[in-house]
Amino acid sequence: MSTPAIIGSGNIGSALARLFARAGLEVGIANTRGPESITSLGSGVHALTLEEALESDVIFMAIPFGAVEQFGKSRPDWTGKTVIDTTNAHYAPGSADILRGRLSSQYAAEKLPGAEVVKAFNQLPANTLAAELDPGQGRRVIFIATDSPAAGDRIASLVGDLGLAAVQLGRIDEGGRLIQAPNALVLRNLIEQPLH
Ligand SMILES: NC(=O)c1ccc[n+]([C@@H]2O[C@H](COP(=O)([O-])OP(=O)(O)OC[C@H]3O[C@@H](n4cnc5c(N)ncnc54)[C@H](OP(=O)(O)O)[C@@H]3O)[C@@H](O)[C@H]2O)c1
DSSP: OOOOEEEOOSHHHHHHHHHHHHHTOOEEEEOSSOGGGOOOOOTTEEEOOHHHHTTSSEEEEOSOGGGHHHHHTTOSOOTTOEEEEOOOSTTSTTHHHHHTTOOHHHHHHHHSTTOEEEEESOSSOHHHHHOOOOTTSOEEEEEEEESOHHHHHHHHHHHHHTTOEEEEOOOTTTHHHHTSTTSTTTTOOOEEOOOO
16 A cells, blocks of 8 residues: 555544554545645644645545545546545535535545545544544444445555544445444444453
């Protein structure tokens, strides 16, 4: 796996960068304004241009839902890319008219033709996601849904490397529905307890 890249340096992008920094893992981060606009988020977090970030095989899409269509046009073909969809349509203006019954990650997959889309890291507030747990408290649960089992396994492994507990929910139209805001697993800050 190439060094992952986070696209979007706002609340959720910065929270993700902090998780990588804390785990001692390298990550790139980019936004629309360029690397000079990104303040230091820890050693190993590299501010990139959008073009550089788009070269990564694993891309965290940490942008507003309303920007997904335009973002999808940044590449003609997303084959070979795993895109982690952190967006929530529920809070975005006009989303019902955009979705017309589709789940938000189904919509994202349409706009990113060829990508393996993994829905994850969308269901907790950014500050909760990045909050450190005391040692021994357990690992924060991150739910994952995707139509690509191989991509699900890769992102679950990365979640583990970040010190978090991956829970795979299956396909986007199955378990993924549960982590689409405002459904049952959204805003559930679950901790996997260590077994004794
Ligand atoms: N905030 C939360 O607690 C939270 C929690 C879970 C999920 N989410 C979801 O995460 C997504 C991001 O939320 P946020 O609160 O982090 O938003 P935010 O603070 O407004 O940050 C959005 C980032 O996206 C970048 N961006 C916008 N359009 C782009 C494009 N076309 N290409 C590349 N980058 C683009 C912006 O770049 P510039 O900096 O250059 O403007 C900015 O860095 C949303 O879909 C939201 O629903 C948010």
